Amino acid sequence: MAVHRGRWTLRDRAESVLRTLPVTVPPGTAALTVRLDYPRQTGVLDLGCLGPAGFRGWSGGARDGYTVAPDWATPGYLPGELEPGEWQVLLRLHRIPPDGLDFEVTATVSTKRPEAPAQPAAPPRPDRPPRRALPAVDGQRWIPGDLHAHTVHSDGVQTIDELAALAASRGLDFLAVTDHNTVSHHPWLPDSSARYGIALVPGQEVTTDRGHANVFGRVGWIDFRQPPDEWLATAERAGGLMSVNHPLGADCAWRQPLTARTRLAEVWHSGWWDRTWGAPLAWAQAWRPDVVPVGGSDFHRPGDGVSPGSPTTWVLVDGDSPPDSAVLDALRAGRTAVSAGPDEPLLLRLGEELLALDADGTLLGYPDGSHRAVRGDRCLFPAGDGLHVLESHRMEVIALCI
Numbered sequence: 001m002a003v004h005r006g007r008w009t010l011r012d013r014a015e016s017v018l019r020t021l022p023v024t025v026p027p028g029t030a031a032l033t034v035r036l037d038y039p040r041q042t043g044v045l046d047l048g049c050l051g052p053a054g055f056r057g058w059s060g061g062a063r064d065g066y067t068v069a070p071d072w073a074t075p076g077y078l079p080g081e082l083e084p085g086e087w088q089v090l091l092r093l094h095r096i097p098p099d100g101l102d103f104e105v106t107a108t109v110s111t112k113r114p115e116a117p118a119q120p121a122a123p124p125r126p127d128r129p130p131r132r133a134l135p136a137v138d139g140q141r142w143i144p145g146d147l148h149a150h151t152v153h154s155d156g157v158q159t160i161d162e163l164a165a166l167a168a169s170r171g172l173d174f175l176a177v178t179d180h181n182t183v184s185h186h187p188w189l190p191d192s193s194a195r196y197g198i199a200l201v202p203g204q205e206v207t208t209d210r211g212h213a214n215v216f217g218r219v220g221w222i223d224f225r226q227p228p229d230e231w232l233a234t235a236e237r238a239g240g241l242m243s244v245n246h247p248l249g250a251d252c253a254w255r256q257p258l259t260a261r262t263r264l265a266e267v268w269h270s271g272w273w274d275r276t277w278g279a280p281l282a283w284a285q286a287w288r289p290d291v292v293p294v295g296g297s298d299f300h301r302p303g304d305g306v307s308p309g310s311p312t313t314w315v316l317v318d319g320d321s322p323p324d325s326a327v328l329d330a331l332r333a334g335r336t337a338v339s340a341g342p343d344e345p346l347l348l349r350l351g352e353e354l355l356a357l358d359a360d361g362t363l364l365g366y367p368d369g370s371h372r373a374v375r376g377d378r379c380l381f382p383a384g385d386g387l388h389v390l391e392s393h394r395m396e397v398i399a400l401c402i
Helices: 010-015 160-169 186-196 228-237 279-287 323-333
Strands: 002-008 018-025 031-037 044-051 054-060 065-068 085-095 101-110 140-146 174-177 199-208 211-216 241-244 264-269 292-296 312-318 336-339 346-350 353-357 363-365 371-373 378-382 388-391 397-401
Touching: 002 018, 018 031, 018 101, 031 044, 031 085, 044 065, 054 065, 054 085, 085 101, 160 174, 160 186, 174 323, 186 199, 199 323, 211 228, 211 323, 228 241, 241 323, 264 279, 264 397, 292 312, 292 336, 312 323, 312 346, 336 346, 346 388, 346 397
Parallel strands: 140 174, 174 199, 241 264, 264 292
Antiparallel strands: 002 101, 018 085, 031 065, 031 101, 044 054, 044 085, 140 312, 199 211, 211 241, 312 336, 336 397, 346 353, 353 378, 363 371, 363 388, 388 397
C-alpha cells in the first residue's frame, strides 16, 4: 500500500494545476485500487490515472476512488493488464481555498483478480415518437440528435443503455456520448446503439479550467494536458472533428488559445435559458464568419430540467453511410440546423431555399440583418449565405441554420 498525505495551497495551484503521485505496481499485480480523501465541502480535486504506457482513466471530481483490473475497471477507467512499473495517480487542483486543502491518497495493489460489480439490467427499447414529415434534399434526409451528453463514465448518473433508451424515447436518431477526459465508454457504444436503434457517436469532452471542447469520432483519447492546438491536430489526423463547447458558459467559458479556430461551435447550449440574450450569436459571428452552429443539451441526469435533445441538432445525412460516420460527414460539410427540441419550430436549408416549419408568427432573420415575416406552418423562403435565425417578436431565438 502507498499513502500520500499533504496540503495543497494556492501557490501549488499557481505553479501547476496538474499533479502526479507515484505508485509502484509490481509484476503479477491483478488490481490497483486508489482512494482519494479530502474535505469536499471546501474544495475540489479531480482524479485520474496514468500507467507506464499512458492514459488509464479519468473521473474528475465525480468519484473519490477507482479500481483498474484486467477484465473490468471503474467507469471512466480502462480495463487491461497492469504493466509493472511506476504508475501515477493524476490530480487536478481544481478548487483550492485560500487556507489550503488537506488530502490523502491511498493506493492498494492486489494479486487477486477482483470480481466485477453487477451491471444494471438494460432498460427495454422504448417506442419511438413518429418522425416529422421533412422533405428529402438530393437523396439526403434531415435527422435529429444531440451532440453533448454524459454517462456514469464521467459525471452523469445513467448507464450508456439508460441514456440511449432515453434519447430514443425523445425521438432522436443520434447522440454523441461525450464523457469528460475519457474514452472508457467508447467500447460499449456499438452494442447499445444496435439495442436501441440510435446512432451513438463516440465523443470526448476535453475538459480544462479554461474551457471545454468536444471531439467527435473514433480518434482515441485526446490528452487534455496538451494545448488545444494539439487536441485539434490529433482529432483531424484521425478523421475526427472538434467543437468548442458552451463558449460563454459561466465558469467553463472558452478562454483557451487556439491558432486555427474550429468551424464547429456549440452556439446553442442548454445553459442558454434566456434566448433573448444575443451574446452567443454575437460570439459565433466573431469566432469565424463561416461558423457551423451546433447544439448540445449537456445532459447529466434526469430531474435537472434538461433532456437529451434540448436543444436538438439536425444534420442532413446520406442514408447510405454508416450512422455515426454519416453524422460526422454532415457536420464536416456544415449541413446543420438547431431547434429548441425535436418537436419545436424548425428552420432547415433545402438547397437554395429555407423551410420554416411550425413557425407561424416568427421572423426570419437573414445574415445581412434583414427580416421576413413567417405566416403559416410550412413556409419556403430564399436562402442567403451564412447564419439564419428564426426569432419571436421579442427577439428570442427560436431556431437557426446556415
